[in-house]
Amino acid sequence: MDMNEIKEIFFQECEEQLAELESGLLKLNDGDRDPETVNAVFRAVHSIKGGAGAFGLDDLVSFAHVFETTLDCVRSGKLEPGQDVLKVMLKSADVLADLVSASRDGGSVDESRTRGLVKELEALANGELPSASGHEAPKPAAKAASAAPQEETPKPTDESGFQPIPFSFDGFDDEEPVFEGSIYEVTFKPRRELYSKGNEAALLLRDLSRIGEMSIACDMDELPALDKMDPEASYFSWKISLKTNKGEDDIRTVFEFAEWDCDLEVKLAEEASTDEELPMIPVPFDLSILDDASAAEEEDKAVEPSAVEETAAAAVSAAKVATGIVKAADAAARVAEKKDAASSAAAAAQNNAAAAAAAAGQTIRVDLDRVDRLINLVGELVINQAMLSQSVIENDTNGTSSINMGLEELQQLTREIQDSVMAIRAQPVKPVFQRMSRIVREVADMVGKQIRLVTEGENTEVDKTVIDKLAEPLTHMIRNAVDHGIETPEKREAAGKNPEGTVKLSAKHRSGRILIELQDDGAGINRERVRQKAIDNDLIAADANLSDDEIDNLIFMPGFSTADKISDISGRGVGMDVVKRSIQALGGRISISSRPGHGSTFTMSLPLTLAVLDGMVVTVAGQTLVVPLTAIVETLQPEASAIHSFGANQRLISIRNSFCPLVDVGRILNFRAIQANPVDGVALLVESEGGGQRALMVDAIQGQRQVVIKSLEANYTHVPGIAAATILGDGRVALILDVDAVVAASRGQSLKPEMALKPEMSLAATG
Amino acid sequence: MKKKVLTVDDSRTIRNMLLVTLNNAGFETIQAEDGVEGLEVLEDANPDVIVTDINMPRLDGFGFIEGVRRNEKYRAVPILVLTTESDQEKKNRARQAGATGWIVKPFDPAKLIDAIERVTA
Numbered sequence: 001m002d003m004n005e006i007k008e009i010f011f012q013e014c015e016e017q018l019a020e021l022e023s024g025l026l027k028l029n030d031g032d033r034d035p036e037t038v039n040a041v042f043r044a045v046h047s048i049k050g051g052a053g054a055f056g057l058d059d060l061v062s063f064a065h066v067f068e069t070t071l072d073c074v075r076s077g078k079l080e081p082g083q084d085v086l087k088v089m090l091k092s093a094d095v096l097a098d099l100v101s102a103s104r105d106g107g108s109v110d111e112s113r114t115r116g117l118v119k120e121l122e123a124l125a126n127g128e129l130p131s132a133s134g135h136e137a138p139k140p141a142a143k144a145a146s147a148a149p150q151e152e153t154p155k156p157t158d159e160s161g162f163q164p165i166p167f168s169f170d171g172f173d174d175e176e177p178v179f180e181g182s183i184y185e186v187t188f189k190p191r192r193e194l195y196s197k198g199n200e201a202a203l204l205l206r207d208l209s210r211i212g213e214m215s216i217a218c219d220m221d222e223l224p225a226l227d228k229m230d231p232e233a234s235y236f237s238w239k240i241s242l243k244t245n246k247g248e249d250d251i252r253t254v255f256e257f258a259e260w261d262c263d264l265e266v267k268l269a270e271e272a273s274t275d276e277e278l279p280m281i282p283v284p285f286d287l288s289i290l291d292d293a294s295a296a297e298e299e300d301k302a303v304e305p306s307a308v309e310e311t312a313a314a315a316v317s318a319a320k321v322a323t324g325i326v327k328a329a330d331a332a333a334r335v336a337e338k339k340d341a342a343s344s345a346a347a348a349a350q351n352n353a354a355a356a357a358a359a360a361g362q363t364i365r366v367d368l369d370r371v372d373r374l375i376n377l378v379g380e381l382v383i384n385q386a387m388l389s390q391s392v393i394e395n396d397t398n399g400t401s402s403i404n405m406g407l408e409e410l411q412q413l414t415r416e417i418q419d420s421v422m423a424i425r426a427q428p429v430k431p432v433f434q435r436m437s438r439i440v441r442e443v444a445d446m447v448g449k450q451i452r453l454v455t456e457g458e459n460t461e462v463d464k465t466v467i468d469k470l471a472e473p474l475t476h477m478i479r480n481a482v483d484h485g486i487e488t489p490e491k492r493e494a495a496g497k498n499p500e501g502t503v504k505l506s507a508k509h510r511s512g513r514i515l516i517e518l519q520d521d522g523a524g525i526n527r528e529r530v531r532q533k534a535i536d537n538d539l540i541a542a543d544a545n546l547s548d549d550e551i552d553n554l555i556f557m558p559g560f561s562t563a564d565k566i567s568d569i570s571g572r573g574v575g576m577d578v579v580k581r582s583i584q585a586l587g588g589r590i591s592i593s594s595r596p597g598h599g600s601t602f603t604m605s606l607p608l609t610l611a612v613l614d615g616m617v618v619t620v621a622g623q624t625l626v627v628p629l630t631a632i633v634e635t636l637q638p639e640a641s642a643i644h645s646f647g648a649n650q651r652l653i654s655i656r657n658s659f660c661p662l663v664d665v666g667r668i669l670n671f672r673a674i675q676a677n678p679v680d681g682v683a684l685l686v687e688s689e690g691g692g693q694r695a696l697m698v699d700a701i702q703g704q705r706q707v708v709i710k711s712l713e714a715n716y717t718h719v720p721g722i723a724a725a726t727i728l729g730d731g732r733v734a735l736i737l738d739v740d741a742v743v744a745a746s747r748g749q750s751l752k753p754e755m756a757l758k759p760e761m762s763l764a765a766t767g
Numbered sequence: 768m769k770k771k772v773l774t775v776d777d778s779r780t781i782r783n784m785l786l787v788t789l790n791n792a793g794f795e796t797i798q799a800e801d802g803v804e805g806l807e808v809l810e811d812a813n814p815d816v817i818v819t820d821i822n823m824p825r826l827d828g829f830g831f832i833e834g835v836r837r838n839e840k841y842r843a844v845p846i847l848v849l850t851t852e853s854d855q856e857k858k859n860r861a862r863q864a865g866a867t868g869w870i871v872k873p874f875d876p877a878k879l880i881d882a883i884e885r886v887t888a
Binding site for chain 2: 039040196197199207
């Protein structure tokens with residue numbers, strides 16, 4: 001793994017942390033005061049900052065730092081996370097998200113916005129509540145007071161407020177005389193705590209020896225008799241004379257980790273007073289005890305050549321005693337270990353239980369390509385299994401039931417495998433829902449409304465592709481709901497409603513599909529205006545008799561949205577046809593219901609996966625086609641009396657007293673040259689984009705089944721009128737009809753008898 | 768023999784950086800994602816030194832250090848705290864909990880290895 005890969009992981013992690021941050025802030029916004037929620041929010045920002053620091057993403061670090069400081073105030077109870085405070089925080093979360101994507105993709109961020117938020121955050125951290133306008137700049141004086149107990153801010157000009165660690169070696173190096181041979185006298189007396197925190201005097205002395213030439217004396221006066229000795233107490237102290245060209249700070253840095261737990265004195269030795277006040281026994285500093293190697297090579301470190309041999313020996317044995325203490329401690333630990341061994345079986349069992357419990361929440365990350373490959377293979381398996389079943393049934397003259405039973409089991413297993421594999425791609429809709437809360441905030445801010453987004457069922461799972469493609473239409477609809485659906489606070493109050501509007505986004509599973517609802521408590525659709533608009537735009541006849549529902553659904557019609565002023569009235573309609581088209585492209589449906597004065601609800605029903613499709617298998621001019629079931633409203637057997645000719649070669653079918661254009665699929669796809677007689681076939685009433693209904697004529701219906709979708713583009717080329725292909729149980733390839741394209745082509749038919757897709761279609765028909 | 772380092776950090780990014788840095792420096796690395804997991808793996812990991820983050824879910828670094836120090840077998844194992852906090856208060860709390868030393872994030876590999884070597888023989 002190299003740094004780039006880790007960086008990639010970092011950005012993935014950022015996404016997760018940002019989601020965590022936002023959902024935490026939203027929880028706080030809803031009045032949740034669980035300290036763990038605050039902690040999680042803090043940790044999210046903290047983690048982003050930590051990782052960003054490692055990659056030198058300075059903009060990200062400095063903003064995260066300010067954000068973190070303010071969050072810390074919330075965490076420590078200094079700042080009450082009220083609505084105003086959270087508003088700033090949520091905006092900061094958005095900026096943080098922008099900074100993350102800018103760091104990843106190299107884009108730019110709105111710097112003035114970032115700076116403004118930094119100021120607001122700092123003001124919050126300094127105990128200033130956001131002013132009503134929210135934009136009053138904090139006084140510069142406030143900055144010095146931030147993060148109270150620290151040393152003076154070293155860089156007051158740094159407007160991010162980021163404070164580097166005030167720790168510098170440079171100053172000392174300059175001031176100290178640099179001649180080699182500065183001699184320091186260091187007195188070092190560890191306390192018991194030094195050892196209990198895992199520090200080790202010998203290691204500290206070793207490090208000290210690395211910065212210069214040193215002579216060392218150990219004071220062992222306090223060492224009691226062995227029987228009175230506490231093996232964990234600290235008895236020794238050292239007096240070190242260090243000849244170095246480094247400064248006092250470098251010496252102190254060696255004891256950085258230990259300085260609280262020892263008495264340490266560092267001073268420049270005065271030339272005159274060297275040896276006199278050393279009543280202690282000089283010790284040859286023998287580091288060999290650290291690595292069990294021979295002591296021989298350390299000989300040159302014996303500093304006092306004049307020392308008596310015996311004293312030296314005594315010193316060595318003292319060192320041995322020290323080692324002995326360590327060994328004794330080790331032995332004690334081993335005994336303890338043995339005692340533990342008795343209960344280890346029980347402990348192991350417990351461990352296993354704990355591991356199993358932990359496993360419940362465990363996840364692995366898998367490359368999406370691998371999953372897709374697996375899904376493809378399972379698709380093949382399903383097809384293969386179906387083919388096998390079919391050929392067994394065809395050849396099974398003796399009725400060998402054991403084979404049939406085996407096949408049934410195989411079928412069951414394949415289904416289960418398919419479902420499980422599909423489940424791998426399933427993801428909660430949460431990330432998309434979370435993105436929406438930002439859009440609500442931003443649009444509401446822009447149009448000066450107060451809006452709360454409530455989400456429900458955000459853990460509902462659906463195929464990742466569906467999720468990815470859901471974001472765009474959903475964004476569009478949310479914008480509409482905020483901009484046009486919810487009224488201004490004044491209007492709401494006048495209508496006796498809560499000035500704060502509510503937009504509710506919910507997801508749930510229903511009969512193998514996912515149902516997403518977007519509900520607002522706004523004014524609802526102004527049907528009179530919508531109707532008028534539709535008439536003005538020639539979408540409906542002036543005297544058309546439409547039900548309320550039909551009027552509401554007019555907003556999905558293409559051409560409706562191109563109208564200019566719809567956004568000024570309480571109705572909707574900006575680009576709703578686009579939304580509908582994207583939902584349908586996902587194999588979904590969308591509908592609206594509205595209650596004037598109470599708001600509107602959009603309901604989307606989407607397939608759980610795009611890899612399989614429920615289809616109706618039909619025959620057209622000897623070809624087998626699959627029509628997506630979601631497009632079909634009903635099927636009917638046309639009677640001769642219901643068919644009416646219209647124009648040169650157009651026909652209409654009358655269904656319950658209304659006329660619907662009849663489209664011969666075989667003719668559109670150029671499977672045949674002349675129109676078939678509708679009475680011989682079956683009509684599929686389909687709803688296509690724009691809400692228009694058409695009756696598609698096919699020759700016969702073979703049945704309904706789930707088919708595995710195979711991309712035609714990937715394997716062949718795009719064919720107009722055809723969405724994709726599939727392989728049926730008998731091994732034949734069947735084309736999946738693109739209902740919208742066929743309907744669109746049927747509209748153009750009267751204008752252009754020679755269809756543009758003709759040459760290609762003949763290819764498809766033969767190929 | 769390779770020295771064993773137990774790292775405890777909830778950030779996947781930092782875990783990976785630690786892993787790469789430590790492995791490159793010739794350490795054997797065991798990783799845990801938070802204090803609770805850290806204490807769980809402690810027994811089997813038998814580390815020579817522990818590197819831990821402070822801000823973690825479930826059990827933070829302070830709690831983890833105290834937990835290690837309560838363990839008879841590991842109460843003297845060196846523990847380095849990874850921290851972005853430069854303020855003294857956090858360091859003091861870590862010290863009171865029983866930390867041996869600290870590494871200020873963003874760590875650079877040399878600093879990390881240096882700190883580990885300072886507290887291990």
